Amino acid sequence: MADVTRIDIDGSEVDMDAGQRLLYRGELFTGEVEERLGDALVSLDSYVAGVQHGRSREWYKDGTLRSEATAREGRPAGVSREWHANGTLAAEVVFAEDGPTVLSDRRWDEEGRPTKNWRKSEE
Template identity: 55%
Template sequence: MQRIDIDDPAVDMDASQRLLYQGKLFTGEVAEYQGEALISLDGYTEGIQDGPTLEWFPDGTKRSEGVMRMGFVSGEYLEWHPNGTLASRQVFSEDGKRLKEEYKWDVQGNPTRTWRDSDA
């Protein structure tokens, strides 16, 4: 699978906000770096975010993790505080068009929000 750097001058977006590489819709992985540190890695299909989406803080601690399906979050999406404590957990419908559950925690791990769609 091809991997490109989002800051490569050959990366662009078209009028429909699809990712282009060397003028063509891109399929593969798109990485973003802060200095030498990898801070995000996203899958793309035909220019649309599709597949795993991962982010890290510059020190390497995981920041977020989920799966995109044709531009929408699908299933579980997790975010962490810089200290490694889970910050939020969201559960989306498979098509990504509906949030079904949301849970949030403060930096000490204390729950701050619990919500479930009554239709879920």
């Protein structure tokens, strides 16, 4: 298996083109893009040919997982989850696999109590 290229989003050789695609050293980037706050990794996203595609994760500065999602050709797909800083699940949104259509949206407060439970009706 080939090594995955990982770059820092704040690096001097990182740019965006007119189509909002990610460039590294002037070329469309394929690999992982990280963002750090000091020594802490706070986000890690996968890109293919300059477009977000694959797994996306964010962490709080203390290392607690903040969110995880999947993108397909720059659009959300599948299940997206967010957590409160205390580690309690905050949101779970399910997207259609072929685009940004939301199929369900569930949310919880910091104590784990449901605050929203929405599901797309089947018409």
